Amino acid sequence: MTAVTAVTVRAPAKVNLLLAVGPVREDGYHDLVNVFHAVSLFDEVTVRRADPGPAGAGEPVIDVHAAAGGLDAHLAGVPRDGDNLAARAARLVAREAGLSEERARVRIRIDKAIPVAGGMAGGSADAAAALLACDALFGAGLDAAALQALAAELGSDVPFPLLGGTAVGTGRGEVLEPVPSRGRFHWVFALSERGLSTPAVFGEYDRLRPDAPQPRGDAALTAALGAGDPPALAAALRNDLEPAALSLRPDLARTLDAGREAGALAGIVSGSGPTCAFLAPDADGAAEVAEALEKSGTCERALTAHGDVPGAETVTPAVS
Ligand SMILES: C[C@@](CO)(OP(=O)(O)O)[C@H](O)COP(=O)(O)OP(=O)(O)OC[C@H]1O[C@@H](n2ccc(N)nc2=O)[C@H](O)[C@@H]1O
Ligand SMILES: Nc1ncnc2c1ncn2[C@@H]1O[C@H](COP(=O)(O)OP(=O)(O)O)[C@@H](O)[C@H]1O
Secondary structure: OOOEEEEEEEEEEEEEEEEEEEEEOOOOOEEEEEEEEEEEEEEEEEEEEOOOOOOOOOOOEEEEEEOOOOOHHHHHHOOOOOOOHHHHHHHHHHHHHOOOOOOOOEEEEEEEOOOOOOOOOHHHHHHHHHHHHHHHHHOOOOOHHHHHHHHHHHOOOOHHHHHEOEEEEEOOOOEEEEOOOOOOEEEEEEEOOOOOOHHHHHHHHHHHOOOOOOOOOOHHHHHHHHHOOHHHHHHHOEEOOHHHHHHHOOOHHHHHHHHHHOOOOEEEEOOOOOOEEEEEOOHHHHHHHHHHHHHHOOOOEEEEEEEOOEOOEEEEEEEO
């Protein structure tokens, strides 16, 4: 009989097309209307069975590598212990499959293209990929709803990379509804050498906006997506966290200016930042904006990508 010994899953980064943020809730989270858009920057997560050891012994083995085009310098910020979101995902699937700690022992390799602490949900993508990989590896047989529920336990942003495409997240962002999007949108992402902490940006938002209203959706954004209309989408992009990210990182204003001056239709901070996202008119326009941003010296690197793209997908199950 053959058994699956390793599974590789890739999962996409996101950019937030609309991030409407309400007041802080009693549980410390914020109600959101969060329109996620999956873009073609992918982390790959490979989970393989490790030798069973004595119960309670040892940390998971986690290797992190820079994917082609990834930033080596970012990798230092990725936890190599049980706190890694991929390791936490593996533990949740083992729990659902009823596996003992020894039987659930795995090695995890992450090939990272998504910037770390960049507002593009790279850790969440790794968690989503690990959920799918471990479901296959452990034969857990979880359906989409069960995987979504485990994802929401891991973080507000984790359900989205399982789904992919474009979707609106309500609640703390974890309750998803797909949003139809036509054609292909071309993006440029200006990466920063240092990350920004998501809780710190939400905290700064509370300081700047103690009177925040309840978050609302935007019909113009939905229409622009449905029509596949880049200028209309550019006009509708909105991120309520941007003033907070700029307050903590004033230098990002220069990055946004440089991309807009280079011909981007619009530039916004991606989620909690510090990555800046620029919507370009087409693929050639995106290449020009990326080149100009790199020359401007206002970012560490500029990457082009398109959206939307599908959610987490299995690349290779290995059998022996
Ligand atoms: C801001 C967003 C936008 O998509 O992502 P990033 O741009 O950081 O990737 C998300 O809301 C981040 O989601 P995620 O990174 O999964 O956050 P979680 O682990 O659930 O929460 C981390 C912390 O962020 C804050 N948080 C998160 C989500 C939310 N709706 N309200 C919050 O206030 C809380 O301080 C919480 O303790
Ligand atoms: N697999 C992972 N990859 C990246 N960061 C991780 C991972 N697991 C846990 N983290 C932690 O999550 C934090 C946020 O990372 P990330 O998801 O990359 O950024 P963001 O929340 O800004 O989108 C990191 O600073 C790191 O401490």
